[in-house]
């Protein structure tokens with residue numbers, strides 16, 4: 001799933017576009033309808049032409065509701081900036097763009113709306129010129145009309161291209177969910193929603209409310225209105241919690257997992273632009289939170305912030321400082337040190353500023369790698385970082401602390417999988433890769449080797465391989481050569497029997513990782529499930545009926561029926577409608 005936030009001046013057509021794109025109503029409040037005005041964040045979603053799911057956070061454009069807007073765009077990776085053709089660039093166009101720039105949002109689309117009311121060229125040129133000086137320089141632009149629907153298909157195509165260009169999230173990172181809404185549901189307790197930028201939440205997980213330190217358990221989980229057993233970043237999630245009052249958790253609170261997140265009330269930051277004047281008191285907007293901070297300048301581009309309330313921050317977090325009195329975004333900030341030592345006296349503050357400004361490239365690189373766990377070698381240079389950490393495989397580097405724990409985790413996951421599914425020898429590599437949050441199969445192979453496991457045929461298995469009788473092995477060798485050309489054609493039950501492969505021999509071959517048993521007497525190559533999924537992913541919209549799947553795979557009903565059922569059980573495909581269409585599930 002991908003998430004974008006709208007941005008732009010009030011009445012420029014943000015909510016109208018969201019309504020048209022998704023068929024959903026982003027303005028949830030009666031007052032919003034009465035006044036025809038977005039006051040708070042709205043949430044809607046749709047499936048793009050490519051089949052990718054897109055969630056949209058719709059923000060208010062009115063200047064009175066800027067704090068709500070900031071809570072919406074603060075940690076969303078992409079923006080849909082809307083400017084009306086007939087009105088052109090306006091004050092909140094400026095303010096919203098300044099916020100996106102300060103947060104460092106680099107992915108976005110410019111929509112010139114209301115283009116039925118005026119030719120869009122002038123507003124587009126003006127907006128492009130403003131964007132050129134910001135993190136959104138060069139964003140693609142589309143003219144649209146909410147009245148005639150013109151340009152909507154082009155906008156959908158641009159959203160698809162945007163989604164495809166977004167960086168892959170780190171789904172193995174520790175969870176930190178910034179809450180943007182909390183409400184009570186009769187009989188179910190409290191539900192909180194937010195955008196999960198990294199990590200994975202599962203039903204049953206224990207999380208902590210950072211502000212109070214209280215531990216809570218995930219009772220159920222939804223993404224885009226569906227119940228799911230787990231949700232991986234990037235995702236809009238609704239988390240149902242047991243035994244929590246909805247006032248225990250409000251916008252700006254965080255739900256965190258793991259010991260990594262420690263609330264801090266002193267942080268040293270780098271200012272991402274030199275402000276005209278650094279106010280002594282400001283609001284720090286980070287994630288969905290807005291917290292008053294006392295600002296103490298250190299060096300020219302560094303400062304120490306003391307939030308009125310401790311926040312779970314880490315090096316590399318991005319936020320912005322706003323002067324609410326002057327309605328002014330002061331500067332974007334990047335956290336350099338979330339737990340600095342005290343400084344006493346002016347001399348000490350200046351020395352600390354100099355120290356922060358010197359913070360060696362290597363230290364920053366280590367901090368970034370620690371946060372992201374894995375980075376491709378090619379990613380360091382362009383960010384002004386030096387390749388640090390442990391080279392693992394295929395041009396990837398791992399944070400040493402992360403790497404140390406992975407073999408043990410993988411061994412435990414594989415053992416559990418094999419125990420639960422004795423016939424499906426080994427854990428599918430893709431499932432293992434996601435569980436561990438490692439970036440590629442090559443890296444997974446390196447973890448498997450360190451754990452004394454084997455990665456072969458698209459599966460990770462323990463080594464306790466089985467030796468097969470020579471005559472069974474000979475028949476399998478012949479099947480393997482047939483499967484090279486037709487991987488989804490299973491030998492008939494009769495043929496198997498005639499050639500001496502009874503149920504016992506087939507079971508042994510499955511345990512040895514030579515075949516995958518998809519049903520009674522139906523055997524395929526050991527990686528047939530993974531390869532079938534690749535084929536199905538290539539179908540338009542990733543949706544298909546049984547007979548479409550059967551044709552795409554070049555096989556028979558006898559194979560296709562149990563193979564799809566196996567993929568359903570693995571959670572990789574899912575029936576989506578009464579006419580038995582299936583869809584490949586994301587992630």
Ligand SMILES: Nc1nc2c(ncn2[C@@H]2O[C@H](COP(=O)(O)OP(=O)(O)O)[C@@H](O)[C@H]2O)c(=O)[nH]1
Pocket residue numbers: 008009010011012013014015016017036037038061082113114115116117144145146147148
């Ligand atoms: N003619 C015309 N009116 C539009 C268009 N888009 C929005 N509107 C109208 O402009 C007003 C404000 O739209 P809305 O989507 O609420 O703007 P927002 O404040 O940016 O969310 C509403 O009355 C809409 O019906 C458009 O493309 N053409």
Ligand SMILES: [Mg+2]
Pocket residue numbers: 014015016037038059060061
């Ligand atoms: Mg609106």
